[in-house]
Amino acid sequence: xxxxxxxxxxxxxxxxxxxxxxxxxxxxxxxxxxxxxxxxxxxxxxxxxxxxxxxxxxxxxxxxxxxxxxxxxxxxxxxxxxxxxxxxxxxxxxxxxxxxxxxxxxxxx
Amino acid sequence: xxxxxxxxxxxxxxxxxxxxxxxxxxxxxxxxxxxxxxxxxxxxxxxxxxxxxxxxxxxxxxxxxxxxxxxxxxxxxxxxxxxxxxxxxxxxxxxxxxxxxxxxxxxxxxxxxx
Numbered sequence: 321x322x323x324x325x326x327x328x329x330x331x332x333x334x335x336x337x338x339x340x341x342x343x344x345x346x347x348x349x350x351x352x353x354x355x356x357x358x359x360x361x362x363x364x365x366x367x368x369x370x371x372x373x374x375x376x377x378x379x380x381x382x383x384x385x386x387x388x389x390x391x392x393x394x395x396x397x398x399x400x401x402x403x404x405x406x407x408x409x410x411x412x413x414x415x416x417x418x419x420x421x422x423x424x425x426x427x428x429x
Numbered sequence: 430x431x432x433x434x435x436x437x438x439x440x441x442x443x444x445x446x447x448x449x450x451x452x453x454x455x456x457x458x459x460x461x462x463x464x465x466x467x468x469x470x471x472x473x474x475x476x477x478x479x480x481x482x483x484x485x486x487x488x489x490x491x492x493x494x495x496x497x498x499x500x501x502x503x504x505x506x507x508x509x510x511x512x513x514x515x516x517x518x519x520x521x522x523x524x525x526x527x528x529x530x531x532x533x534x535x536x537x538x539x540x541x542x543x
Contacts, residue, residue: 362536363535363536363537364522366531366534369531411472415484416462416474416477416485417472417532419472420471
């Protein structure tokens, strides 16, 4: 049974700093890994999707890496902004996504 | 092109009543997924449907919960005889037939059981 863990559960950093969010999964036979953003009271926004054959994906200030052998993924956010404050979720799978419990990120102006 | 639409956004029910949650997928999407997020927990997969078919319902509770995605109209998640433990946010996602790995999520329905 796939289990996804995200550490830390919460993170606060000053505006402008670079930061890394971590995601680990127990079953390395994954199809895809996705990073989502969830704002309070709202749905999920897909940020980046890494297919199992890929090692990283980039979009703007975001970079996600995938290391299947170690069961880990990281989401790197460069030059953080207050608007980046949200809960970040990682999920693995194809039709049936298994989610981590998320990291609640607060960017301090 | 509107995104995935869920309604209602908030639903309050008393114990023993029925809850019906609706999800209209994005235009052209024929795959629908339902997830549940209990307070302070992560999202958990419930069911995966295609038009008129349930593909995977391994995450659905065995009793009181059912889902459908008819040929016409929205997908419905139905919870009969609700209990307080059903209070949660229910999210729907949809995808294109040929790109099942990219799921687009709705804003969710927050169910409160009194």
